[in-house]
Amino acid sequence: MSTGVAVLGSTGSIGRSTLNVLQRQSDHFHAVALTANRSIDLLKQQAELVKPDFVGLSGADGEDCPAWVSEQGADSLEHAATHPGVDVVVNAVVGAAGLRATLAALRAGKRVALANKESLVMAGDIVNEALEEGGGELIPVDSEHSAVLQCITGYGKSEVARLILTASGGPFRSLARDRIREATAEQALNHPTWEMGRKITVDSATLANKALEVIEAHYLFGLDYDQVEVVVHPQSIVHSFVDFVDGSILAQVGFPNMELPILYALTHPGRLADDGVRRYNPVAAGNIEFEEVRHDAFPTFGLGVQSGRDGGTAPAVFNAANEVAVRVFLEGGMLLGGVPDVIEEVLNAHEVQQAASLEAVVEADRWAREKAEQICSQ
Amino acid sequence: MSTGVAVLGSTGSIGRSTLNVLQRQSDHFHAVALTANRSIDLLKQQAELVKPDFVGLSGADGEDCPAWVSEQGADSLEHAATHPGVDVVVNAVVGAAGLRATLAALRAGKRVALANKESLVMAGDIVNEALEEGGGELIPVDSEHSAVLQCITGYGKSEVARLILTASGGPFRSLARDRIREATAEQALNHPTWEMGRKITVDSATLANKALEVIEAHYLFGLDYDQVEVVVHPQSIVHSFVDFVDGSILAQVGFPNMELPILYALTHPGRLADDGVRRYNPVAAGNIEFEEVRHDAFPTFGLGVQSGRDGGTAPAVFNAANEVAVRVFLEGGMLLGGVPDVIEEVLNAHEVQQAASLEAVVEADRWAREKAEQICSQ
Numbered sequence: 001m002s003t004g005v006a007v008l009g010s011t012g013s014i015g016r017s018t019l020n021v022l023q024r025q026s027d028h029f030h031a032v033a034l035t036a037n038r039s040i041d042l043l044k045q046q047a048e049l050v051k052p053d054f055v056g057l058s059g060a061d062g063e064d065c066p067a068w069v070s071e072q073g074a075d076s077l078e079h080a081a082t083h084p085g086v087d088v089v090v091n092a093v094v095g096a097a098g099l100r101a102t103l104a105a106l107r108a109g110k111r112v113a114l115a116n117k118e119s120l121v122m123a124g125d126i127v128n129e130a131l132e133e134g135g136g137e138l139i140p141v142d143s144e145h146s147a148v149l150q151c152i153t154g155y156g157k158s159e160v161a162r163l164i165l166t167a168s169g170g171p172f173r174s175l176a177r178d179r180i181r182e183a184t185a186e187q188a189l190n191h192p193t194w195e196m197g198r199k200i201t202v203d204s205a206t207l208a209n210k211a212l213e214v215i216e217a218h219y220l221f222g223l224d225y226d227q228v229e230v231v232v233h234p235q236s237i238v239h240s241f242v243d244f245v246d247g248s249i250l251a252q253v254g255f256p257n258m259e260l261p262i263l264y265a266l267t268h269p270g271r272l273a274d275d276g277v278r279r280y281n282p283v284a285a286g287n288i289e290f291e292e293v294r295h296d297a298f299p300t301f302g303l304g305v306q307s308g309r310d311g312g313t314a315p316a317v318f319n320a321a322n323e324v325a326v327r328v329f330l331e332g333g334m335l336l337g338g339v340p341d342v343i344e345e346v347l348n349a350h351e352v353q354q355a356a357s358l359e360a361v362v363e364a365d366r367w368a369r370e371k372a373e374q375i376c377s378q
Numbered sequence: 379m380s381t382g383v384a385v386l387g388s389t390g391s392i393g394r395s396t397l398n399v400l401q402r403q404s405d406h407f408h409a410v411a412l413t414a415n416r417s418i419d420l421l422k423q424q425a426e427l428v429k430p431d432f433v434g435l436s437g438a439d440g441e442d443c444p445a446w447v448s449e450q451g452a453d454s455l456e457h458a459a460t461h462p463g464v465d466v467v468v469n470a471v472v473g474a475a476g477l478r479a480t481l482a483a484l485r486a487g488k489r490v491a492l493a494n495k496e497s498l499v500m501a502g503d504i505v506n507e508a509l510e511e512g513g514g515e516l517i518p519v520d521s522e523h524s525a526v527l528q529c530i531t532g533y534g535k536s537e538v539a540r541l542i543l544t545a546s547g548g549p550f551r552s553l554a555r556d557r558i559r560e561a562t563a564e565q566a567l568n569h570p571t572w573e574m575g576r577k578i579t580v581d582s583a584t585l586a587n588k589a590l591e592v593i594e595a596h597y598l599f600g601l602d603y604d605q606v607e608v609v610v611h612p613q614s615i616v617h618s619f620v621d622f623v624d625g626s627i628l629a630q631v632g633f634p635n636m637e638l639p640i641l642y643a644l645t646h647p648g649r650l651a652d653d654g655v656r657r658y659n660p661v662a663a664g665n666i667e668f669e670e671v672r673h674d675a676f677p678t679f680g681l682g683v684q685s686g687r688d689g690g691t692a693p694a695v696f697n698a699a700n701e702v703a704v705r706v707f708l709e710g711g712m713l714l715g716g717v718p719d720v721i722e723e724v725l726n727a728h729e730v731q732q733a734a735s736l737e738a739v740v741e742a743d744r745w746a747r748e749k750a751e752q753i754c755s756q
Contacts, residue, residue, distance in 0.1 A: 150626060154532015159649045164660060231660050238660075241631070246645070247655030248528060248638055249631045253619070260626055267624070271537040277625030282542060282609050282616075282668035290660035 003266070004032040004085040006054075008077050008101055009092035010046055011039035013197050014115045014141065017258045018090045019046060021266070024276050029088075029266060033080035037093075044068060054083045058097065077101035082108045088266060090141070091116045094199060095323060096365055099123055103358070106130040106138065113265035115141035117212045122316040123361045124219030139265040140220055144213050146261030147239035147252035148221060153269050155244065162226075163217055164241035164249075166233040167293065170205040172336075173234060177297040181337025185330045202326045206339055207293065211304020215315050218308060225309050230301070232291040254280045299340040303347060312352045313364035320368035321346035328376045338376075346371045381644070382410035382463040384432075386455050386479055387470035388424055389417035391575050392493045392519065395636045396468045397424060399644070402654050407466075407644060411458035415471075422446060432461045436475065455479035460486045466644060468519070469494045472577060473701060474743055477501055481736070484508040484516065491643035493519040495590045500694040501739045502597030517643040518598055522591050524639030525617035525630035526599060531647050533622065540604075541595055542619035542627075544611040545671065548583040550714075551612060555675040559715025563708045580704045584717055585671065589682020593693050596686060603687050608679075610669040632658045677718040681725060690730045691742035698746035699724035706754045716754075724749045 005022060009015045015036075022029050035056035036043040047055045047068060056076030057069050065072050071079055074097060081089045081101045089105040090113040091098050098116030103123075105112045107130050114120070119127055131138050140146050144165045152160055171190045172180045188205040189198060203209035210230050217228045236256045243249050254260065260277045295302050300322070307318035325342040328334055334342075346368050355361050383400060387393045393414075400407050413434035414421040425433045425446060434454030435447050443450045449457055452475060459467045459479045467483040468491040469476050476494030481501075483490045485508050492498070497505055509516050518524050522543045530538055549568045550558045566583040567576060581587035588608050595606045614634045621627050632638065638655045673680050678700070685696035703720040706712055712720075724746050733739050 150628060154647065155649065161651075233660070241658075241660065243658065244649050245651040246638065246641055246649040247632065247652055247657060248642060248649070249658045250528060251629045251631055253627045253629055254625065260624065263624055264626060269532065271533065271622050271624040271626070273539075273623040274625055279625060280619075280621065280627045282611070282619065283670055285668070288666040290663070292661055 002027070003029050003087045005029050005266070006033035006035075006080045006083060006086045006089045007031055007092065008035045008080055008089065008098065009037070009094065009115075010034040011036040011042040012092055012094060014092035014258060014262065015090070018092065018262050019050065020276065021259050021263050021274075022050070024274060025263065025266070025272060028272060032085045033083045035076055035080045035093075037097075040066075053085060054080050056080045058093070074100070078104040081105040081110065086110060088113055090262065090265070091119065092141070094197060096122060096320070099358075102127060103130045106136040107134040109134045109136045111137040111139060113139050113141050113262065117142070117216055118319055120216045120219045121212050121319045122365060123355060123358065124215065124315075125355060126358060126361065128219060138220065139268055140216070141258075141261050141265050142213060142216065143256070143258065143261050144240045145216060145220055146264055148217065148242055149268065150252045150264060151240075151242040151250035152221070157222055159244050160221065160223065160227075160242055161245045162229060162243045163221065163223065164229045164231050164243060165210065165213055165217065166236070166238050166240050167207060167210040167230055168204065168236045169232040169234050169291070170207070172205055172297075173232060173291075175297070177294075180297055181335060183336040185332060188329075188336055198330060199323070199326055202329065202339075203322070206336065207298040207301035208304055208322050208326075208339070210293075211301045211308070212319065214305050215308035225305065230293050232293055233289065234291075235286065235288055237285050237288055255285065300343060303340060303343050307347060310352050312354050313360060314347065314350065314352045316355065316361050316364045317347060317350045317368040318343060320365045321372040324369050324372035324376065333376060342372050342375050345375050380405070381407045381465045383407050383644070384411035384413075384458045384461060384464045384467045384483075385409055385470065386413045386458055386467065386476065387415070387472065387494075388412040389414040389420040390470055390472060392470035392636060392640065393468075396470065396640050397428065398654065399637050399641050399652075400428070402652060403641065403644070403650060406650060410463045411461045413455055413458045413471075415475075418444075431463060432458050434458045436471070452478075456482040459483040459488065464488060466491055468640065468643070469497065470519070472575060474500060474698070477736075477739075480505060481508045484514040485512040487512045487514045489515040489517060491517050491519050491640065495520070495594055496697055498594045498597045499590050499697045500743060501733060501736065502593065502693075503733060504736060504739070506597060516598065517646055518594070519636075519639050519643050520591060520594065521634070521636065521639050522618045523594060523598055524642055526595065526620055527646065528630045528642060529618075529620040529628035530599070535600055537622050538599065538601065538605075538620055539623045540607060540621045541599065541601065542607045542609050542621060543588065543591055543595065544614070544616050544618050545585060545588045545608055546582065546614045547610040547612050547669070548585065550583055550675075551610060551669075553675070555672075558675055559713060561714040563710060566707075566714055576708060577701070577704055580707065580717075581700070584714065585676040585679035586682055586700050586704075586717070589679045589686070590697065592683050593686035603683065608671050610671055611667065612669075613664065613666055615663050615666055633663065678721060681718060681721050685725060688730050690733050691738060692725065692728065692730045694733065694739050694742045695725060695728045695746040696721060698743045699750040702747050702750035702754065711754060720750050720753050723753050
């Protein structure tokens with residue numbers, strides 16, 4: 001029996017990789033629904049190729065709806081996620097827009113293959129409640145969290161002592177603090193090991209991305225922040241480590257390729273034979289190095305992890321302020337050093353509330369964006 | 379409820395480490411039986427400390443039996459393994475003497491934590507039959523096979539594409555072929571990363587040890603020889619890799635310490651909190667390198683793997699010839715290059731038989747030892 005998949009954000013990097021995986025594994029999976037934000041031409045091509053039952057254009061609203069599009073607007077994400085025949089939702093929407101779809105899918109008892117970091121960062125407790133309520137499954141697509149899941153499969157969570165997430169360190173890994181502060185968008189977009197979207201590439205250059213992943217790991221694996229460490233690993237070969245209570249360490253390794261964690265999110269706890277990933281060869285992969293995170297040079301990382309520790313609405317505020325600051329940075333409105341400055345100012349101005357309802361989270365997100373915009377335009 | 383453990387070969391390196399583990403984990407395990415070959419003083423100390431029900435001195439025969447020794451002679455190994463109250467047998471006997479105890483324990487439905495390579499190398503099919511017959515369990519203690527078991531736990535054997543066993547490369551990893559051939563016992567005993575007994579340290583210098591591990595992996599995990607690769611890894615941090623059918627790789631890593639695989643062999647598929655192992659830190663561990671095996675410089679490795687592929691009595695003959703050659707080498711009777719020369723001559727003179735019975739294996743072992751002695755004394 002073929003498993004039905006909804007791909008939210010099908011025209012982005014993760015979405016395109018997901019369609020590659022579905023194509024190779026067409027004996028086991030088929031796309032039931034696709035959505036894109038605004039990339040209408042690519043979405044049309046994809047829809048013609050995979051012939052889904054539902055096509056959503058989530059970023060278009062109030063405009064004329066082409067005949068081949070089932071629905072326009074933000075609600076199309078939730079409708080795609082809960083469309084009849086959907087068993088697994090690959091949520092590859094970028095940003096806060098992906099949260100409602102995650103909740104809707106989990107409440108409907110679906111498996112969510114989660115690439116949308118914001119779902120857990122903004123509303124980790126609410127997502128975990130929806131997970132429990134609906135009896136769905138939440139499986140990470142991030143390479144780091146997929147690595148952790150692959151290592152702990154077969155063991156109990158009580159047997160995990162700590163995680164060591166790896167970070168490539170981005171293009172500024174070895175650069176002096178002041179030089180990093182002066183970096184431009186062009187420099188930040190030159191990532192050494194992973195090809196990703198623009199926003200996430202900048203987040204990788206500031207290590208904001210890694211802070212978001214620490215917060216995600218906290219919610220995904222039910223671990224304290226003291227149990228989640230980060231180490232810089234320039235080669236991006238080791239995708240993360242799990243340290244067990246007996247002192248044993250498992251790691252998942254391989255050449256960087258997002259199609260593997262996507263496939264694993266579909267097949268977990270099993271695996272399917274697949275030849276889409278370049279076979280790992282330890283000798284060909286070369287030397288493997290690890291370094292400590294340079295906290296002074298990457299203040300965004302510490303701000304993000306601290307927002308996680310503060311809990312409540314703090315991580316949503318961190319995330320929103322970072323999104324605005326990165327957009328302004330990419331538009332040339334400031335240098336890279338402005339990103340942590342803006343985030344810190346927003347976090348300092350924020351009074352942390354409990355993230356008890358989606359409304360509270362959405363309000364904190366709205367407030368933080370407004371505040372960040374205001375700071376950036378000064 | 380405390381699990382009863384028989385430690386066969388308790389005065390050797392693995393045996394002593396096992397007693398350390400049992401002492402730390404005394405809430406969960408206790409020693410029911412101890413045996414040693416001839417190290418009577420250390421065995422007496424151990425027996426006074428852990429107060430086992432049974433003490434065997436397997437290498438003493440026909441001599442006066444001290445009052446504190448339950449039994450002398452080779453049979454004491456089997457009697458220790460099947461003593462009432464024994465749930466797990468840690469078989470750390472060196473050499474062919476360990477085989478009968480493995481078979482007796484498996485036939486009695488015990489878990490065997492196997493450090494005795496010869497059990498599988500000499501009689502892999504017979505051991506697997508005994509395993510099936512008795513409903514026991516066979517859990518590896520070798521760090522490489524423990525690493526594999528830890529990685530595949532939670533997954534099915536059909537999901538494994540290949541293993542990549544790591545080899546430290548020993549003290550002669552980078553030495554020219556001719557210099558290796560001229561090496562003395564003193565040079566060979568200077569192992570860079572692991573502290574082990576003398577025989578196994580020489581086996582590590584010739585990579586005979588790694589050939590034996592390839593054969594063990596074949597029988598332990600039911601894989602073809604083409605699915606078991608070896609890569610040199612001088613730091614001994616990655617204890618082995620498992621390559622799954624989807625292209626994902628898991629590895630078990632950590633600072634070299636045999637107490638961890640011993641503990642895991644006792645607790646598998648679970649884990650117990652333990653602080654006996656130095657906590658792994660990727661940064662402190664330093665760079666990790668991998669190299670291809672230099673087959674021309676380490677001919678013993680290729681001879682061993684080929685004996686595994688030939689099957690039947692061939693690996694028993696390889697093992698016996700190697701044991702004799704290493705003993706003569708350690709006694710100063712020849713240089714290291716003599717070891718593969720002797721093995722090759724013995725293998726060439728051997729007509730491979732089916733290893734259908736223990737008798738056939740024991741006869742092949744006896745023949746090979748005689749032949750090797752004869753060659754060495756020429």
